[in-house]
Amino acid sequence: MSPHKTKPTSEHTSPVLQVEQLDIAFRRGASWTPVVNGLSFEVSRGETLAIVGESGSGKSVSAMSIMGLLPERSSRVGGSIRLRGRELLGLPDADLSAIRGNEIAMIFQEPMTSLNPVMRIGEQIAEPLYQHRGLSAAAAKAEALRLMERVRIPAAAQRYADYPHQFSGGMRQRVMIAMALACNPSVLIADEPTTALDVTIQAQILALIKELQKEEQMAVVFITHDMGVVAEVADRTLVMYRGDRVEAGATADIFAQPQQPYTRALLSAVPELGSMAGFAQPHPFPIYDMARGLSDTSSPLKDSVQSGPPWLLEVEGLSARFDVRSPLLRRVTGRVHAVENVSFQLQRGETLGIVGESGCGKSTTGRLVTGLLSATAGQIRIEGREVSQLSGLERARKIQMIFQDPYSSLDPRQSVGDALTEPLRVHGMAKKADCADIAARLLAKVGLPADAATRMPHEFSGGQRQRVCIARALAMQPGTIVADEAVSALDVSVKVQIVNLLLELQQEMGLGFLFISHDMAVVERISHRVAVMYMGEIVEIGSRADVFANPRHPYTRRLLEAVPIPDPRRRRERHMAPRELKTPYKPRDFVSPRRSYHQAGPGHLYMEADDDWS
Known part of the structure; x- marks a missing residue:
């Protein structure tokens, strides 16, 4: 200095x-x-x-x-x-x-x-x-x-x-x-x-x-x-x-x-890492009522039993690369390897948490499976059918997305009721005369009054707007919902309410969630399985209990060690040694190396670590 x-x-x-x-x-x-x-x-x-x-x-x-x-x-x-x-x-x-x-x-x-x-x-x-x-x-x-x-x-x-x-x-x-x-x-x-x-x-x-x-x-x-x-x-x-x-x-x-x-x-309302020890299934957060105190009458969630294909989502060898062009002649000088050979499955009533740092490819993965981005390589099957075989309507009815910022994902000039029913009207799935009743049912599903349909997005709090976005995602009755940092911007008490709402909807409707987040404590609370991403690759995947209690890849351990402990008595002196951040930018002719995985237990896989992690 x-x-x-x-x-x-x-x-x-x-x-x-x-x-x-x-x-x-x-x-x-x-x-x-x-x-x-x-x-x-x-x-x-x-x-x-x-x-x-x-x-x-x-x-x-x-x-x-x-x-x-x-x-x-x-x-x-x-x-x-x-x-x-x-x-x-x-x-x-x-x-x-x-x-x-x-x-x-x-x-x-x-x-x-x-x-x-x-x-x-x-x-x-x-x-x-x-x-x-x-x-x-x-x-x-x-x-x-x-x-x-x-x-x-x-x-x-x-x-x-x-x-x-x-x-x-x-x-x-x-x-x-x-x-x-x-x-x-x-x-x-x-x-x-x-x-x-x-x-x-x-x-x-x-x-x-x-x-x-x-x-x-x-x-x-x-x-x-x-x-x-x-x-x-x-x-x-x-x-x-x-x-x-x-x-x-x-x-x-x-x-x-x-x-x-x-x-x-x-x-x-503070999520604490390790609070799920002993729970086999996701568990709602306890709610504190300022008049009655802490209320934790909820029981651990059970597996949802639903009819239909067991796998809602199957991803195999998924990769995405984005060209980087020279400013003058617009020639391809290199590529950003955003997602690299990613594979996973999601079944009914299950939440797969995807965690990792900014730029690791987790949000890009979510956009690839929902069709917002096109994959360079790999296969995506939704309820047993190749994505290429699905029409836009079929895809919208099978998979939907909840974004991080509920305000920017809602049209500020459109009432909440219109926002909820617009997808149904566009695809000819609802008559205009029925839209008011449909909006009221969707709002009730997420704990909002029916008269909220006539209000504009700016009239709601951040947590209420996120509830509206969840209701909109449910409108097409999808089997899979991708939640991309859906609670990251919310206050702690509102975050608890939204997570509990997602768990309740999953239990009731058998939804599969791809829950993308950097909040490890929330991921531990809501997930059945967890995938850890680094530089576009899944470096570890397994049950929530295995990944959090027995992390095998050095990067997973680094993520868990970095989570703040909400107890001043356990305050640690931080010695987070800076690591040279790798870049996903690669030369145009770069060929990604083939990775090998080790099995730590049933369904628990981790990638062989590079030399720089040792």
């Missing part, structure tokens, strides 16, 4: 950031709607304060007010925000601009909306170095490259000139972290910085932030709804609910003896 900004190590004594009686309101027409009420907290050098709560609790809005990023005309901020004793509220824009990105920095939740889409990645990282540290172009580029390597962006020199759309979601978040750390700020506000990241990358980023915090004695405000992350990183925790501070204290005390029902509800 740069020596001119290095601070001496000290105990947590003097607060760097002090927030007192913060009130925030937004203009709604002629009136003002309060969203944060009298919030107070402080954070000292070298200390991490976690602010937790579900969507709409006011935690991100509070962070935006600290940065001075709320719109002046439609927001009203009262109280006091002091950085090293200097009042920030009311400062001129020029003074705030000199502070933002230099003394106080922020990592935002959604990197794609925070990065300039027409500006190269390297230039965006270098920009604060020009602005705040006055580095020359050459020095700023060298420092930007060092930061890119520090946050584990592979082939940094080659990717310096790339644009944001050429990066995966996890890679874009690493860019945001590099930008925030460029000037070694005194205060770092991290707003859900690891929500979209895989567990191994999350562990590395958390370790990186802690390492930099220790070196620089940064004060960190960590905003999240992931209580496992809170347990790993936070010295103190503040819980928010609907704009109010509900509870605050030492993290260990909050986890051991939560005083408020809402805090207890948050903690009860």
